[in-house]
Amino acid sequence: MAKFAGAFRVGAAHTERIIVSVLSRIELYHVAVPLPTPFRPAWIPGLPQTHNRFDLLRLVTDDGVEGWSAGPAMGGERRGLGDLLGPYLLGLDPTDIETVQQRLREMSYLGLRNAWIEPAFWDIKAKLAGLPLYRLLGGEDQPIRLYASTGQLRGPAARVEEVARRADEGFRSVKLRVHADSLEEDIAQVEAVTKAFGDRIRIGVDANQGWRVTAVAKAPLWDRVRARRFADACADLGVAWLEEPLAMDDYDGLAELTAAAKLPITGGELHTAGWPELRMMIHRRCYDVFQPDAMFTGGVAQTLQVIEECRAHGLRYTPHTWTNGIGFAVNLHLMAVGGDPDGFLEYPLDPPSWTPRFRDAILTEPFNHDRGTLSLPTGPGLGFTIDRSALRRWGRRTSVITAGRLALRTLRDKGPRVAAELARTRRHTAGPRSTP
Structure with missing residues (x-):
């Protein structure tokens, strides 16, 4: 174990x-x-x-x-x-x-x-x-590779410019957001970015269908057919992973898509039932890569159980981190303990509004990246002040x-x-x- x-x-x-x-x-x-x-x-x-x-x-x-x-x-x-x-x-x-x-x-x-x-x-x-904390749990002190996680929607040209800035800052992996009304618009954004950077930047895509919110405005609703068509298009474009392409409780649909897709399907960030639900999803292979966020999915202890179960079933783990500076710190420690050795940790970054300065505003030292990597905290506990x-x-x-x-x-x-x-x-x- x-x-x-x-x-x-x-x-x-x-x-x-x-x-x-x-x-x-x-x-x-x-x-x-x-x-x-x-x-x-x-x-x-x-x-x-x-x-x-x-x-x-x-x-x-x-x-x-x-x-x-x-x-x-x-x-x-x-x-x-x-x-x-x-x-x-x-x-x-x-x-x-x-x-x-x-x-x-x-x-x-x-x-x-x-x-x-x-x-x-x-x-x-x-x-x-x-x-x-990562040392207490048996993790090793080594730099963590990061992927720049975008947060807002942008058109193809604006997204290409954004990814170019992240590349200049040293990131070698970026996650895009797609949320257009039509499948064609979503594919057009991904195609523009992969054509510009696909040979030198690892690109992931988040469909944000896991926990759809319509309280303020309408949001596109994907069915299994659209999810499969988009997954196929992403695979053909060389996308590294597709995140949450279906509702998080569509267990049958997720397992079916994950088995059929030509690229890794990922998710699991907001399953507030925690370990019991995620264990069931691991056994059903609803995702290739599980991304529980400890701040929602049962805390550190239950995330450790998820990591163990993923390893036992030949699946991978890398956490969701888009909350605040403290939430990022918790998941950083867990990444150091059980993260996919070939993976990258999510690094929320969408200037000018979402940067370490504002994400980590109440910490004496924000978690600033260094050319797309991050050194682990050395202080006791979660390692921040x-x-x-x-x-x-x-x-x-x-x-x-x-x-x-x-x-x-x-x-x-x-x-x-x-x-x-x-x-x-x-x-x-x-x-x-x-x-x-």
């Missing part, structure tokens, strides 16, 4: 577990970083995105170790999440990932799937070990949860008798704390 299998299970539930640290404080922030010009994502037609928005999580142990994570946000849709996190997470051993996964599963019974929370615990776990001044400028703290605050809220909401009963139950469940 994979070399990191043991690392995932280290510290799983034992009858005599030594706990040296517990989670004592949870903070949530809503961050809105203004973009220099509106960004119009191909995956949400008609939406001019004016800010890079995300919810930021800060975990603090009783001995002061911090863990960070961030989930993409449209607005204040997670307002009130702190009321749920406190009872489920406070007091946990932050290195006990198995229990963290179970608590997040329990929260999902209410319809709230928040996989993006889990990487903050891995941040703490790796910091306590004094290692970058939060820029506190940037956080004060663009972030608003929405929740603070501690044991004392939680006790007061429980007393207010449930009354002294029930609050005392809950406190006794929690103390009994936690048991005595031991040290080495």
Whole structure:
């Protein structure tokens, strides 16, 4: 099995577990970083995105170790999440990932799937070990090759100019976006780029059909016939891969297309059911290359399971990373652990609005590429530092949860008798704390 299998299970539930640290404080922030010009994502037609928005999580142990994570946000849709996190997470051993996964599963019974929370615990776990996360999981320190991932729609001439700029910057792989009403328009864009660069740049294409959004404007809907015709055209043009050409739950169609296509079919970025669904899709060979984003698809632990299963079935893994700087960091570490050795990592880049400066705005050091490659972080944990001044400028703290605050809220909401009963139950469940 994979070399990191043991690392995932280290510290799983034992009858005599030594706990040296517990989670004592949870903070949530809503961050809105203004973009220099509106960004119009191909995956949400008609939406001019004016800010890079995300919810930021800060975990603090009783001995002061911090863990960070961030989930993409449209607005204040997670307002009130702190009321749920406190009872489920406070007091946990932050290195006990198995229990963290179970608590997040329990929260999902209410319809709230928040996989993006889990990487903050891995941040703490790796910091306590004094290692970058990828090293904790058995990965090696070597440069990661990147593909420049475009985000907006452009016509053939404009796309050729864009790819020329990426080539000048050192990228040797680029992903295009197609989302036109007609098949012919989509093929024309790909044909223009492959004719100009196909002999020196590895070109992928994302159809963004996996999770079609029509809330703002109409979006093209591909059926299996169109997906097959486009896949055949891409193969004839020398395209390296085709991403999400059908709805992500069209399992039969994806398996059929993947078996028949003359180029690799990829996808899997937004399967929020996580490991159970992705395992089924691996067994059905719905994709040649699986691209789960840990911030959506079950967190780090479940992504490690996906990587193992892909290896066992002769399939490849390379993650989706288009969220924010912290989400990029999490998936960067996972790429270093189990990524396709012949593959490239997605590097979101669509100037002037979507660049490392704005994607990674609250980090002291953005993840800037060097001629299409990126060195792995060397610091412990996820390997970044939060820029506190940037956080004060663009972030608003929405929740603070501690044991004392939680006790007061429980007393207010449930009354002294029930609050005392809950406190006794929690103390009994936690048991005595031991040290080495």
